[in-house]
Amino acid sequence: MTRHLLDITDLAPGELRHVLALSTAAPRRLLEGKGVALVFEKPSNRTRHSMEMAVIQMGGHPVYTRGEEIGLDTRETVEDATRIMAGYHSVLAARVFSHSTVERMAACSPVPVVNMLSDRSHPLQALADLVTMKEHVGAPDTLRVAWVGDYNNVARSLAEAVLMLGGSMSFGCPEGYGPGAHEVTRLTALGGSVRDSTDPRAAVDGANVVHTDTWISMGQEAETAARREVFAGYIVDEALMSRAAGGARFMHCMPAHRGEEVSAGVFDGPRSLVIAQGHHRLTAARGALTFLVEAQG
Ligand code: CP
Numbered sequence: 359m360t361r362h363l364l365d366i367t368d369l370a371p372g373e374l375r376h377v378l379a380l381s382t383a384a385p386r387r388l389l390e391g392k393g394v395a396l397v398f399e400k401p402s403n404r405t406r407h408s409m410e411m412a413v414i415q416m417g418g419h420p421v422y423t424r425g426e427e428i429g430l431d432t433r434e435t436v437e438d439a440t441r442i443m444a445g446y447h448s449v450l451a452a453r454v455f456s457h458s459t460v461e462r463m464a465a466c467s468p469v470p471v472v473n474m475l476s477d478r479s480h481p482l483q484a485l486a487d488l489v490t491m492k493e494h495v496g497a498p499d500t501l502r503v504a505w506v507g508d509y510n511n512v513a514r515s516l517a518e519a520v521l522m523l524g525g526s527m528s529f530g531c532p533e534g535y536g537p538g539a540h541e542v543t544r545l546t547a548l549g550g551s552v553r554d555s556t557d558p559r560a561a562v563d564g565a566n567v568v569h570t571d572t573w574i575s576m577g578q579e580a581e582t583a584a585r586r587e588v589f590a591g592y593i594v595d596e597a598l599m600s601r602a603a604g605g606a607r608f609m610h611c612m613p614a615h616r617g618e619e620v621s622a623g624v625f626d627g628p629r630s631l632v633i634a635q636g637h638h639r640l641t642a643a644r645g646a647l648t649f650l651v652e653a654q655g
């Protein structure tokens with residue numbers, strides 16, 4: 359059966375551990391003479407560069423295409439485009455507005471499909487986040503991760519990964535922008551422990567990692583003014599970081615907005631792991647591709 363990586367929960371906990379181990383192992387040339395399609399409906403810096411370089415380090419050839427160039431569901435259906443690309447490539451990776459697009463791709467693709475960010479999730483980011491935390495904070499079951507701000511695609515994938523590995527998650531999100539009771543129940547069933555609060559101070563209390571992301575994700579630009587108002591009290595600044603555990607680290611998937619979700623002092627300060635985290639996108643891309651190519655046989 360073809361394996362896909364649309365969400366972190368597509369992996370069993372043991373497989374997630376294996377992907378993290380593969381991430382930090384030396385690259386293997388499993389893609390010699392093979393192609394990987396990289397389809398982007400949205401902009402990217404980290405994801406495009408890390409995926410292209412991971413494919414090259416594994417001996418393969420990445421082919422980048424903008425979604426509008428293919429014309430997904432305008433020039434041809436997602437399914438038609440997918441079945442054709444699958445004849446050229448060993449892996450199809452896509453960054454999409456709607457998560458249903460990668461689900462439709464996976465439903466008809468004979469080769470692995472990788473979600474490079476959707477409105478629901480960002481599994482490649484979560485893999486990089488866990489590699490970074492293992493390296494700079496501690497074993498996954500010792501992680502006490504506070505998420506401050508918007509419970510978005512990055513938050514969901516991070517929470518799934520942390521909890522599946524036995525760590526704990528604590529959310530500090532405005533009313534209506536947090537995980538909500540149903541999602542907290544789903545997350546709790548993955549393992550570890552979950553705390554949900556609208557108070558960012560309560561969320562970071564005792565945390566050894568404080569993670570945030572933009573208040574306005576790609577595709578939400580029309581909500582910019584309203585979101586800036588809602589999230590105004592949710593900046594991760596020095597005062598908020600001082601409530602976390604001693605030695606707590608700051609993380610952000612980037613792109614970042616100094617003075618909005620994070621102060622410049624925290625983002626650029628000694629507790630920040632953001633550059634290491636960004637660089638581990640390459641590490642994690644290799645781990646994910648290695649797992650999927652090996653699983654394909
Ligand atoms: N973090 C992340 O996915 O960055 P890009 O949008 O630049 O790829």
Ligand code: NVA
Nearest residue numbers: 510571575576612613
């Ligand atoms: N939540 C952000 C992540 C960017 C990498 C977005 O979806 O735009």
